[in-house]
Amino acid sequence: MINYQTIMAVIDNDLDSQPAFSRALELAEKTDATLVALLVVYDFSYEMTTMLSGNEREAMRSAVLKSQRDWLEEEIRRYTERPVELIVKWESRAFEAIIRTAAECDADIVLKGSRKADDLASVIFTPTDWHLLRKCPTPVLMVKAHAWPPQGNIIAAVNVGTEDPEHAQLNDKITDIAKDYASLLTGNVHLVNAYPHAPVSIAVEIPEFDTEAYHHAVQKHHQQEMDRHSTRYELPAEQCHVREGLPEKVVAQMAHSLDAELVIIGTVGRVGLSAAFIGNTAERVIDALHCDVLAIKPDGFESPVT
Template sequence: MIECKRILAVVDAERDNQPALSRAYELASKTGALVTAMMVVYDLSYDMTTMLSPDERESMRDAVTKEHAKWLSTHLRELGFTETDIVVEWNNRAYESIIYYALNNQIDLVVKATKKHDDLASVIFTPTDWHLMRKCPRPVLLVKEHDWPEGGEIIAAVNVGSEDDEHAALNDKLTVIANDYASLLKGNVNLVNSYPSTPLNIAIEVPEFDPDTYHDAVKNHHIKEMRSHALKYGIPENKCVVKEGLPEKVIPQVAETLDAELVVIGTVGRVGISAALIGNTAEHVIDELNCDVLAIKPDGFESPLTV
C-alpha cells in the first residue's frame, strides 16, 4: 500500500481557494499523513536595492517571509486547515525550495495545484510544475479542480510496447501505484497504452512496404503485451485500452471518456535545451487533462539539483 507519512502542499497566494491543500488533506484523512503547507515568495525589488547592505536586505527578506507566514496562518484557519505546519521560504526559483525541502524532510508526496499554461510562455519560461516533474525525485501530484468520487476511474499510462527493461520496470511501478490509489479511493484501475501510426515516409519511399501489415503487426504486439501486463496485476481486459496515436492525445481522450479522477504517469528528468524546446510526454499530457496527474519518476532517479 501507499507509504505516505508526510505530504507537502504548495500554497498559491493568488488563489482564494487552495485545491492542493484540499487534496492533501483528503489523502491525509485516508493515510494518516501529516500535511505541511509551503509558500515560496520572492520580490526582485528587494535584491535590486543597492542602497541597502546585505544584512539590511536579509532583514527585509525575513520581514517579508514572516508577514507571508502570518497571512498564510490566517488563510489556513479561514479555510478550516487548522492542523497544518507552515513553511515560508524566499527563493526566486520556487521549485528549488520545494525539492530541497522534500528531500531534507522525508516528504513522501508533493501536491501542487496547476492550470493550463500559455504555450509560448511554457517554452520561454518553464513553469514550476514542469521543473517539479523533471527534477523532483518524490511523486508529484498536480491538482486540478476535479472531484475524487468513490468508484471513480484511475488511469495508469503505460508503455507496454517497449522491450526496454527500464520501461518495463516503470510500467510495473505505475500499475502498482494506480492499484494502491484505487484501493485508497475505492476506484477502478484502467491501463492505457498508445502505439504509433505507420510512418508515411516509409510507405512512400519503399514500394514493397505494406502499411496495413505493418500497422496490424504493431497493434497486435501492443495488445498482446497489454494482456500480459494486465494479467500480472489482475486487471480485467475491459479496463485496458490500446489505441493508435500519440500518448499526449490518446491519454486525455480516454481520460475524458472515462471522466477519470486521476492519471498516473511516468516522467523522465530531461534538462537543458531539449527540456526547454521539447518537454516530455507527461508535460504535454497535463495541459490536456481535466483531472489530477500523479507524476512518478523511475527507480534510481536522482534529481539534477543533488548531483
C-alpha cells in the same frame, strides 16, 4: 498499499483557493500522514535595494517573511484545525525550494495546484510546474479544483510494448500506484497504452511495404503485451485499452471518455538527446489533460537540484 508518512502541499498566494492543500488534507485523512504546507516567497524589489545596508536588507526580508507566514497561518485555518507544519522560504527559484524542502521533510508526495486558463476546462502549467515535473524525485501530483468521487476512474498510462528495462520497471510502478489509489479512493483502474501509426513516408519510399500488415503486427504486439501485463495485475479486459495514436492524444481522449479523476504517468529521468524526446512526450501528455496528474519517476532517479 499507499503508506504516506508525510504529505507536502505547495501553497500559492496568487490563487483564491488552495486545491493542492485541499487534496493533501483529503489524502492525509485517509492515510493519517503528517501535513506540511510550504509557501515560497520572493520580492523582486529586494534586488533593487543595494543602496540599503545589509542589516536594512535583512530587516526588509524578515518583514516580508513574517507577513507571509501570518497570511499562511490564517489561510490554513480556513481548511482545517488539525496540526500542519508551516514552512515559509525565501527563494527566487521556487521549484528548487520545493524540491529541497521535500527532501528535508522526507515527503512521500508533493502536491501543487494548477491554474485555470480562460477556458474553464483547461489549466495552465507554469515554468515552476514543468521544472518540478522534470526534476523532482518525489512523486508530484498536479491538482485541479474538483472532487474525487467514489468509484471514479484512475488511468495508468503505460507503455507495454517497450523493450527498455527502465520503461518496463516504470510500467510496473505506475500500475502498482494506480491500484493503491483505487483501493484508497474505492476507484477503478484503467490501463491505457498508445502505439504508433505506420509512418506515411515508408509507403512512398518503399512501395512494396505493406502498411496494413505492419499496422496489424504492431497492434497485435501491444495487445499481447497488454494482456500479459493486465493478467499479472488481475485487471479485466474491459479496463485495459490499447489505442493507435500519439500518447498525448490517446491518453487525453481516454481521460475524457472515462471522465477520469486522476492520470498517473511516468517521466523517465535521463540526460542528453533521449531525455529531450522522452521528456517532451510526457509533457505533451500532461499538457493535454484536464484532470489531476500524478507524475512518477523511476527508482534511483537523482535530481539535478541538490
